[in-house]
Amino acid sequence: MNWLAHILLSEPNVENRLGNLLGDLVKGRDLDRLNYELRRGVARHYAIDKFTDNHATVRTSKQRIDREYGKFAGILIDVFYDHLLVKNWDLYSDRSFADFTSEIYNSFQNYPGEIPQVAKEVIERMIDGDWLSSYRDLAGVEHALNRIDVRIQARMGDRIKLATAMPILEREYSNLDRDFNAFFPELQAHLSTWQHPEFPARSRVG
Template identity: 70%
Template sequence: MFDLNCNLRRGISRHYAIDKITDNHPIVKSSKKRIDKEYSKFAGILIDVFYDYLLVKNWEIYSDTIFADFTTEIYQSFQKYSGDIPPAARQIIGCMVDGDWLISYQHLDGVENALDRIDYRIRAKMGARIKLVDAMLILQRESIDLERDFHAFFPELQQHILNFSLG
């Protein structure tokens, strides 16, 4: 029998490793610079969400697993670890599963919905007056270059995570 806490810790560590390389990678920094100045404070969020969309859009290039099977596995893992997840996070995960947020990233509407949810959290915590959902026009305008950036970056991220997992 495996230790759920150990697997959960390993997953969290992998997630932090992904965040670290992503935040510091020159290609991602270049993508962030494509975001207009008024949204520059939130460029990391915008690029992260748009890269999620690009990953789902191009899933078959980067994974042999059928995307619907992957999402089912992810949602089931949330149930496995539910006792180890803080209540606030469990609530968000419940909404994610019920709304099938991962599948929604197949379409730009899913990106827009994600930005709308993030807007709500930003306003609740910071009272920010900016609406990230309005940045959809920028993401669409820059989509060709952002997709080129993504395809240059993602294989490097995959290799980094492979090395992380082996190490």
């Protein structure tokens, strides 16, 4: 799942939501430096990803992606599913989408704790660019794919041009929408009984 879903599936507090995003942004020893509540959010992020990656319906969605995208099919489905989450928002949240995103941005901006600078900069760009709302329409989805493409190139050297997959979303729209609405309630149900792992309240980094 991509960022919008991760935030919605968090516990309803700023540190769990931030931690859920930091699961994508923070690695190695920086994870150990996070406070207890942020690490609980990171653990929830990993649980969401594990359930999603092993789900048969998600595998079906990935098979709808043309083979030329290979290992990036999962990334495309993550983004397409965030778009479908906005489309079906009223099925999965009692809050209006506008109120929800406004609360998220305000709470992130006013968070008094410390997070790694590189993550802070990405989150500031997310807020300034209103990335969460960008999933509302296909133009925003395309913009999100271009943004991810830049990150992939910087990290891995691959320039796959993910935005060229937009015709697949349009072609498979009804199938992917059906997949998403079969899968997402099961993910919500899984998280309702999932238990966070136990770890020390604060780890020490030598």
